[in-house]
Amino acid sequence: MNLPEIFTMRMKEKLGKSYLDFIQTYNEDYHVSLSVNTLKISVDHFLEIFPYKLEPVPWTSDGFYYQPDNPVTKHPYYSAGLYYIQEPSAMSPVNALNPTPDDFCLDLCAAPGGKSMQISNLIGDRGLLVTNDINETRVKAILRNVEKFGLRNVLVLNESPDKIAKVIGNCFNSILVDAPCSGEGMFRKDPRAVKSWETYGPAECHNIQREIIDQLENLMSDDSKIVYSTCTFAETENEDQIAYLLNQTELFSQREIQLSGIAYDDENTKYMTHIWPHLQRGEGHFIGSLSGSTSHVKSREKYVDNEPPEIFKLFMDKHMKEPLVGHFVLEGERLILKPEYKVPTKGLRVVREGLLLGEIKKGRFTPSQALALYLKSENFTPILDLESQNFDTVKYLKGETIFVDVKTEGLHLVCTDGFPLGFAKLSSGTVKNMYPPSWRML
Structure with a gap:
């Protein structure tokens, strides 16, 4: 692979004796893996019924390597939303974040949605997940994955971080910033990333990342976990950004990363660490972990349960052994079951808030694909x-x-x-x- 000279010189200086092992990985195949949707199936049951050989990804309990020649995206279980194709290193940030049920979670730069799906697994589709991407095209991939995974307690946004901070404010106690980056860690997997790096390199990405992380103090609550991650090696995009947050205010502090299968070389790498392709079976990734706290915390508010339209009640009476309950809203012809919790959204570009149940037209209810994949x-x-x-x-x-x-x-x-x-x-x-x-x- 023809790598940029500036990049190879920097990596040689950074890695020293291990540089040759690192550079050799560009002559090797990259690893492929999947993440099990534990909202639909347990890991043990999945391993029993999945027809292809799997090996565990060490830093997550529901991620597995598969052989590249296995047609896993053609298997019906993939269409049923039982798993998601995800690069193994990309599974690490959410496990470092480790959100728990009932958390208010924010995936700020979420497309195509793999990390949001991991978050939903860990919180059990409880609390609230706000998943966002500023790119109007890429956010469509998030919505598709939200529907395929069968999620209800989710708010999908197509918005800028500063607008989210202004409208929603300080209510998130688990925040993931998988920041747009120069993509150096993806050179082996996607040679097009090299071309992109030449025009959209670390310096340009550094400025965009800084604009995003400047909003964190306006988004976190009084006891927040924050993970900042990239798929690049450049210190200006990684360690420098964490240092900036720690130095600018006392609101942030270091939080230890708990990930198995990753070697921590010194005290500092407990809080900031890399996945290196010559040391682990995955592409290049950086993870920085912080705690954040502010006194400007917004109180949580639940949606009030109400009765659905009569036509949907008749549908449930006929077809469902246990009816759905919650807050039902008709948005035009579309019937939505809202999440358990609500946050302000006025002025935001909302792609979906809650579960799309179907459409009511001319007195008839037509169920949606999202409802099919939500059901048991x-x-x-x-x-x-x-x-x-x-x-x-x-x-x-x-x-x-x-x-x-x-x-x-x-x-x-x-x-x-x-x-x-x-x-x-x-x-x-x-x-x-x-x-x-x-x-x-x-």
């Missing part, structure tokens, strides 16, 4: 359960009509091995496919 098969009737190895399952995911020996009629929740995939209508054994075109397997 045991709470819905009737279901059409297709074996994951059955070719009809792939045909369904491609949007094709299939034929089954089933006597029940009307709306069904289509599942694979008991895990929901989407909806369909049955008539005399013919399955009228309702799988959304934009979701279909190619």
